[in-house]
Amino acid sequence: MEIDYRNKHVLAPMVRVGTLPFRLLAAEYGADITYGEEIIDHKILKCERRVNDVLGTIDILEKGTDCVVFRTCAEERSRVVFQMGTSDAVRALRAAQTVCMDVAAVDINMGCPKSFSISGGMGAALLTKPDLIHDILTTLKRNLDTPVTCKIRLLKSPQDTVELARRIEKTGVSALAVHGRKVADRPRDPAKWSEIADVVAAVSIPVIANGDIFEYEDFERIKVATGASSVMVARGALWNSSIFSPKGKLPWEDVKREYVRKSILWDNDVKSTKHTLKEMIMHYSCLELPEGKAVIKSETLADLAQYYGEDKYYEHINKSRAPSGGSG
Numbered sequence: 001m002e003i004d005y006r007n008k009h010v011l012a013p014m015v016r017v018g019t020l021p022f023r024l025l026a027a028e029y030g031a032d033i034t035y036g037e038e039i040i041d042h043k044i045l046k047c048e049r050r051v052n053d054v055l056g057t058i059d060i061l062e063k064g065t066d067c068v069v070f071r072t073c074a075e076e077r078s079r080v081v082f083q084m085g086t087s088d089a090v091r092a093l094r095a096a097q098t099v100c101m102d103v104a105a106v107d108i109n110m111g112c113p114k115s116f117s118i119s120g121g122m123g124a125a126l127l128t129k130p131d132l133i134h135d136i137l138t139t140l141k142r143n144l145d146t147p148v149t150c151k152i153r154l155l156k157s158p159q160d161t162v163e164l165a166r167r168i169e170k171t172g173v174s175a176l177a178v179h180g181r182k183v184a185d186r187p188r189d190p191a192k193w194s195e196i197a198d199v200v201a202a203v204s205i206p207v208i209a210n211g212d213i214f215e216y217e218d219f220e221r222i223k224v225a226t227g228a229s230s231v232m233v234a235r236g237a238l239w240n241s242s243i244f245s246p247k248g249k250l251p252w253e254d255v256k257r258e259y260v261r262k263s264i265l266w267d268n269d270v271k272s273t274k275h276t277l278k279e280m281i282m283h284y285s286c287l288e289l290p291e292g293k294a295v296i297k298s299e300t301l302a303d304l305a306q307y308y309g310e311d312k313y314y315e316h317i318n319k320s321r322a323p324s325g326g327s328g
Ligand SMILES: Cc1cc2nc3c(=O)[nH]c(=O)nc-3n(C[C@H](O)[C@H](O)[C@H](O)COP(=O)(O)O)c2cc1C
Pocket: 012, 013, 014, 015, 017, 036, 037, 038, 083, 109, 110, 111, 112, 151, 179, 191, 210, 211, 212, 213, 232, 233, 234, 235, 236, 238
């Protein structure tokens, strides 16, 4: 089923952050479309799909283990985007086939500047290989019923970016997310909204504008500046996912607590929960203070529950999951 990419507020893909509890939290506050963290195709190819009746989730697990690589649930089926890292069309297709029936769309990461991506020919390395981009996207389009999209960065000149966007549009993708920074730009460099506007003007598929949305009002500002109708947020949502709420941001302490509860409810990987909490704490406070130290020291969700005063909730959830029967 085609997903509508117009007039949407979108949670950006974020490694080690965009797992199920975080996506559901963002959606609860108002995000319309929520991307998962980037997962590399090689990793998915070592996985199997399993229905988790206890949690009510669909789990993509490393074969023969309980190691969750991707977890989703029916509630987010119509809005979750699976983002993949790849450098090969056939491999991308095989990996996408493992997950496509459980997600709203499959997205290819063409913006990651990290060395592990570039050295594997993935992420931003694709930006200089338009033929390979074409190959990957058309292979996915031809063989999947699921919508296909991609996320790029700006190229050296606005003309180059526009030329690439036009080529991408020709592959039949449903939307194009544009992060308004170049590969060499640092996160603190301002995003170049005007160069996103050049792309919006040049293509007719929906463009999702991304970069420097830190307040709810910024959604409207970037729409006006770029002409894009949809907007994607990463750091603004990481620090306080209630940025999606038209009613204004909630105190980060409340958001954090709700994130801990959702991590417990969906049995999130403790490393991902710790990482996300650490990012929030680093932004608002400091890891050297007692809270940061307690999060770093935590080894399990039970430890985190205890620190945040959610131990009763943790016990309640775990009791409700225990197999019935026994003495009663
Ligand atoms: C913690 C973190 C993890 C990220 N992981 C990904 C990722 O997995 N895939 C991706 O395409 N971009 C990733 N990005 C980039 C963001 O999706 C986004 O393009 C960038 O941060 C600019 O948006 P912002 O100004 O709203 O932060 C990540 C960014 C952050 C801060």
